[in-house]
Amino acid sequence: MFSGLKEEANRIMLECRMFVCPDCRSGLAEDAGPSIRCECGREYPRLPSRGLDFLPGRKLRDFEIDPSDAGQRAHLEEEAAGVSWRVDRLILPLVVRYCSALGLDPGSIRLLDCGCGGGASIDALRSRGFRAVGIDAGRSRQEQWRERSFGEHLHSANALELPFAGRTFDAVISSGLIEHIGIQEAETGRYAARRLPDCQPQRLRFIRELARVLTADGFILLDHPNGRFPVDFWHGGRAGSFRWHGLQGDMLPTFREIALYFRLSDPALRLWSLSPAQRLRFNQVRHHWYGRLFAPVMKAWLSLLGTGPLSPLARSFLNPYLVTIASRARNAADWIPP
Numbered sequence: 001m002f003s004g005l006k007e008e009a010n011r012i013m014l015e016c017r018m019f020v021c022p023d024c025r026s027g028l029a030e031d032a033g034p035s036i037r038c039e040c041g042r043e044y045p046r047l048p049s050r051g052l053d054f055l056p057g058r059k060l061r062d063f064e065i066d067p068s069d070a071g072q073r074a075h076l077e078e079e080a081a082g083v084s085w086r087v088d089r090l091i092l093p094l095v096v097r098y099c100s101a102l103g104l105d106p107g108s109i110r111l112l113d114c115g116c117g118g119g120a121s122i123d124a125l126r127s128r129g130f131r132a133v134g135i136d137a138g139r140s141r142q143e144q145w146r147e148r149s150f151g152e153h154l155h156s157a158n159a160l161e162l163p164f165a166g167r168t169f170d171a172v173i174s175s176g177l178i179e180h181i182g183i184q185e186a187e188t189g190r191y192a193a194r195r196l197p198d199c200q201p202q203r204l205r206f207i208r209e210l211a212r213v214l215t216a217d218g219f220i221l222l223d224h225p226n227g228r229f230p231v232d233f234w235h236g237g238r239a240g241s242f243r244w245h246g247l248q249g250d251m252l253p254t255f256r257e258i259a260l261y262f263r264l265s266d267p268a269l270r271l272w273s274l275s276p277a278q279r280l281r282f283n284q285v286r287h288h289w290y291g292r293l294f295a296p297v298m299k300a301w302l303s304l305l306g307t308g309p310l311s312p313l314a315r316s317f318l319n320p321y322l323v324t325i326a327s328r329a330r331n332a333a334d335w336i337p338p
């Protein structure tokens with residue numbers, strides 16, 4: 001009973017001090033003012049969308065929003081549709097199973113989408129009653145945030161220096177972000193990227209941050225294209241096109257690589273690999289003849305990957321897209337879907 005009270009007291013304390021200064025890690029008391037000042041002297045202003053700017057003057061250059069560019073508009077709409085598919089098919093069912101196994105009220109848990117892009121996931125989760133928060137470091141993303149209903153929960157921050165107190169989030173989600181950490185990208189015509197010499201230390205720092213802000217029984221949901229699958233359908237340059245890559249040294253992480261980061265971050269985290277069947281929509285690739293030919297076969301194969309004897313293959317070279325759950329919860333096997 002006392003441990004329950006203690007947990008509740010911790011929760012209330014965390015509620016008050018969810019934010020920390022990414023620079024000195026002191027707790028920040030949030031108020032409705034135009035900025036928050038840390039005792040170390042740093043000041044974090046509010047964005048036009050009302051969230052906090054933990055990267056004042058140092059956003060990442062992502063892309064230029066051009067309202068006259070119909071191709072870009074279509075691409076961003078496609079992206080938002082993909083997000084709502086991912087929320088409905090993968091994230092929500094998982095959160096519901098998690099809450100019911102741990103006896104938690106779904107409205108009481110806190111979720112973080114790390115690298116939330118345009119913020120559509122936060123709108124989708126908030127409108128269903130979840131306390132979801134998103135961060136992204138991209139400059140143009142904040143333009144998109146102005147159009148969101150829950151913009152005050154979208155914060156500009158670096159995923160390697162999260163502005164949150166330890167053990168704040170029951171669910172930490174990061175989709176398609178890790179492969180962009182520690183690389184240099186050149187997008188002149190064909191997409192090309194190479195790993196920087198400190199790629200692995202940067203990615204380890206990222207996973208350490210995800211593990212730090214996770215509650216004792218919470219879960220991390222990490223997904224990205226598989227470095228051991230020779231075709232990358234997600235970084236082909238144009239929407240729906242693809243890229244062949246070598247199996248050594250490519251930008252894409254393998255399961256082995258991320259398992260190492262998790263082990264070094266916290267040996268108590270155990271990992272599960274899911275089939276990406278609920279993650280992928282195969283929508284962009286359908287614009288191409290090979291996509292129309294290939295998508296139904298791939299879909300059937302991915303559904304098989306998630307079942308019984310074939311489930312170990314979900315982390316092998318036979319799976320184009322890795323979906324990993326990490327948790328310290330003792331009963332995780334009860335609520336993680338097969």
Ligand SMILES: [Zn+2]
Binds near residue numbers: 025039
């Ligand atoms: Zn500070």
